Amino acid sequence: MITGERMAAVDENAAALGVSQKQLMESSGNAVARVVRGIADPGARVAIVSGRGNNGGDAFVAARFLDAYDVTTLLLGRAEKVGTEIARENWEALEAGEYDVREVPDSRTLEIPDADVIVDAMLGTGISGELREPEATAARAINDADATVVAVDVPSGFDADAGDHAANGVDADRVVTFHESKPGLEDLEADVTVADIGIPAAAERFVGPGDVSLARPDERAGRAFVIGGGPYTGAPALAAQAALRAGAELSFVAAPDTVGGEIQGYAEDLIVQPYESDRLTPDQVADLVDTAESYDDVVVLGPGLGSAEETLEAARAFLESYTGPVVVDADALSVVPEVDTEATLVCTPNRRELADLGGPEVDDLRAVLEEIETLSAELGHVILAKGEEDVITDGERTRIDRSGVPGMAVGGTGDLLAGIVAGLLEHAEPFEAACAAARVNGTAGERVAETKHGGLLASDLLEEIPAALWGGDDE
Numbered sequence: 001m002i003t004g005e006r007m008a009a010v011d012e013n014a015a016a017l018g019v020s021q022k023q024l025m026e027s028s029g030n031a032v033a034r035v036v037r038g039i040a041d042p043g044a045r046v047a048i049v050s051g052r053g054n055n056g057g058d059a060f061v062a063a064r065f066l067d068a069y070d071v072t073t074l075l076l077g078r079a080e081k082v083g084t085e086i087a088r089e090n091w092e093a094l095e096a097g098e099y100d101v102r103e104v105p106d107s108r109t110l111e112i113p114d115a116d117v118i119v120d121a122m123l124g125t126g127i128s129g130e131l132r133e134p135e136a137t138a139a140r141a142i143n144d145a146d147a148t149v150v151a152v153d154v155p156s157g158f159d160a161d162a163g164d165h166a167a168n169g170v171d172a173d174r175v176v177t178f179h180e181s182k183p184g185l186e187d188l189e190a191d192v193t194v195a196d197i198g199i200p201a202a203a204e205r206f207v208g209p210g211d212v213s214l215a216r217p218d219e220r221a222g223r224a225f226v227i228g229g230g231p232y233t234g235a236p237a238l239a240a241q242a243a244l245r246a247g248a249e250l251s252f253v254a255a256p257d258t259v260g261g262e263i264q265g266y267a268e269d270l271i272v273q274p275y276e277s278d279r280l281t282p283d284q285v286a287d288l289v290d291t292a293e294s295y296d297d298v299v300v301l302g303p304g305l306g307s308a309e310e311t312l313e314a315a316r317a318f319l320e321s322y323t324g325p326v327v328v329d330a331d332a333l334s335v336v337p338e339v340d341t342e343a344t345l346v347c348t349p350n351r352r353e354l355a356d357l358g359g360p361e362v363d364d365l366r367a368v369l370e371e372i373e374t375l376s377a378e379l380g381h382v383i384l385a386k387g388e389e390d391v392i393t394d395g396e397r398t399r400i401d402r403s404g405v406p407g408m409a410v411g412g413t414g415d416l417l418a419g420i421v422a423g424l425l426e427h428a429e430p431f432e433a434a435c436a437a438a439r440v441n442g443t444a445g446e447r448v449a450e451t452k453h454g455g456l457l458a459s460d461l462l463e464e465i466p467a468a469l470w471g472g473d474d475e
Contacts, residue, residue, distance in 0.1 A: 002180040004125025004160030009210030010179065013203040016210075022086045024197050025054065028178050029061020029090075031195030032119065032152055035176045039148055040117050042068035047115035047147070049138050051156075052077050055124030057087030058152050060094055062119065072100045072113050076122060076134045079103055107134030112141050120170045121152040125160035125182065131168050139170045150174040151190070154182055163187070207392070207401040207439045215428035215436035216469060217247035222426030224248040224419065225297035227288060227318070228330075229255035229263055230279035230311065232304035235330065237266035238412050238458055239303045239419035244269055245465035246423025246440065248298070254288055255304075256280070281310045285317045298325045298422045299343075302332030303415045319343055325425045329418040333357060336379065345381035346430050348418050354385050365391045366400060373398050384421065384434040386414055392438055394431040401435070403442025405449040405456075412458025417441045420465065436469075443468035 002010070015021055036046060046069045050056030056075065063073050073094060075082075082088040094101045104110050112118065120142055122135045131139050135156055142149055149172045154160050157169020163184020175185060175192045179199050185192050203210075224243035228236030233255075240251040252271045255263050260274030273291070275284045292299050301318060305311050315332040319341045328336055329348045334356045336347055347357065355361035359375045360368045365387040376383045377395030385391040390401040420440050424433035444464035448456045 001183055003183060004154070005214065007125055007160070007179065007182075009208075009214045010199060010203045012210030012213055013206070013208030014199045016208045017200055017202055019198065019200060019203070021054070022089075024178075024199065025057050025086055025090065026061055027197035028058040028153075028195070029063075030065055031178070031193075031197060032058060032062040032121075032150065032176045033065030034195075035150055035174060035193055036062070036066060036069070036117055036119065039150075039174065040069065044069055044116040045114060046071045046117045046119065047112050048073040048119040049112065049122060049142060050075055050119075051122040051135070052082045052087070053124065054084055054087050055152050056082070056121050057084065057090050058124075059119050059121030060087065060090035062152075063094055063099055064097070072102065072115075074110070074112065075101065075103050076107075076110075076138060077103070078105050104134065107137035110134065110138055110141060112138075112145060115145065115147045117150060118142050118145055118147045119150050119152065120156050120172060122156040122170070124153045127156075128159035128162065128164070128166075130166045131157050136168050139168055143171050148173045150176060153177050154185065155188070155190070158182075158184070158188075160184075205400060207390075207399050207403070207435045209439075211399070211432065211435045212439050212469060215424045215432045217424070217427040220247055220249045222248055223295050223297045224251045224300060224422045225292050225295070226251070226253045226300040226303060226419070226422075227280065228300070228303035228305050229253065229259050230304060231306035233259045233262045234266070234412060235304035235415045236300075237263050237270065238415040238462075239300050239329070239422070240270050241267050241462055242416040242419025242465060243298075243300070243423040245462055246420040246437070246469060247427065248423045251419075252297075254284075254291070279308055279311050280305055280314045282314045282317050285314050285321065288318060289321045292322055292324060296324060298327070298425045300327045300329065300418050300422045302328055302330035303418060305331050307331040307334070319345070325430065327418045327421045327425070329414065336381065344430055346384060346421050346425070346434050347379075347381055348384045348386060348414065348421065348434075350386045350414060354383075357383070359383075359385070363387065365389060369393075369398055369400075382430045382434050384417070384438060386417065390438040390442070392431065392434045397431060399435050401438035401442060403439050404445050405442075407449055407452070407454045407456045408442070408445040410456065410458060413441065413445065413461065416444075416458055416461055416465070440465060440468045
């Protein structure tokens with residue numbers, strides 16, 4: 001089962017692996033044609049009612065595989081308004097091949113010819129809510145027709161994320177959906193065919209640009225609240241700056257007053273909130289929780305805190321009290337297995353820290369995927385295990401991120417990763433935020449390595465995070 005939103009990400013990942021959207025459209029259209037051929041004899045009348053997106057493009061391809069049938073393709077709208085290049089190319093192929101194609105610029109002029117089969121290709125995944133014109137009029141005509149209705153991917157008016165079906169949507173007899181079934185299709189009174197269209201398994205297994213698209217912020221929002229520093233000062237500063245680069249509106253650092261000025265000195269964009277002490281202790285926890293709860297902060301707990309027993313006790317107390325999202329990193333990770341918390345945690349351990357959580361200590365994380373997934377399920381938290389290849393899991397779903405360069409073994413890149421996760425948690429659910437953050441961090445490193453080679457520093461990556469997240473001229 002896959003949502004429409006996730007399906008769009010998988011399509012994008014497949015394109016990055018070399019399987020283009022055009023190839024997938026060809027396979028999808030062929031799959032639709034196979035179903036039509038299975039329910040109607042050659043010579044039967046087929047009416048295709050298509051929209052101007054890729055759903056319509058799939059049907060344009062299907063028309064070419066139905067030469068033994070009497071096919072009429074109706075386009076709702078004008079051909080110059082077809083929304084994607086590949087759909088337009090397939091429409092133009094029908095025109096050039098002298099197929100029976102007709103534009104319907106106004107729903108009042110819609111007239112579906114008598115047909116044995118009607119193919120509904122008006123709206124696919126990504127569209128929800130009640131149908132508007134011209135699709136509403138077309139849906140009524142399709143539903144009123146004495147024909148078998150075959151829907152492309154989902155019936156028009158069906159929400160492939162929530163599984164809801166609009167009251168004025170198309171009532172399909174058959175649905176040809178692609179790659180995997182969509183939530184709610186099984187509840188329709190329709191026969192559902194799941195067609196394999198050649199998407200590589202790697203498009204789901206490996207984090208790709210589609211995963212970044214899922215978590216990418218549309219606008220700045222939210223506060224990152226980094227609780228760190230004491231023995232070390234660079235780590236919380238890097239994490240807080242990375243959160244800003246990844247879309248946070250504000251980034252605060254709560255740190256001992258003995259190092260607050262030093263942390264502030266790293267970047268004027270940070271807001272440092274010092275407390276009286278030379279390290280985090282249980283005495284500060286209540287105030288920190290109140291601040292984070294008051295502002296619905298995304299907390300980053302751990303960078304530069306150190307491993308003093310009273311600091312770890314404070315980390316425990318914070319997690320037991322806070323109820324919002326927390327990215328747990330560095331020494332704070334060691335307390336996670338013993339903490340009962342209502343907070344939503346994303347844990348970002350390196351090899352040693354993964355072992356402290358109760359997982360295996362190995363260099364090749366891919367070799368122990370099941371063990372990491374089991375650990376995540378037992379803890380009840382998302383794990384983003386850092387290595388040459390990162391492993392991200394929520395105990396049910398597991399992905400591998402292959403981005404990055406060897407030079408990123410330099411200190412500080414893990415702090416950046418924690419900050420990027422925090423920046424994305426305002427916009428995406430934890431597993432998706434963690435997957436995207438791993439890719440963004442690795443891609444930023446790849447961009448820096450083009451000029452810095454093996455001598456890159458973690459701070460060098462900061463300027464490349466936006467390009468890795470939103471795209472740049474050389475992407």
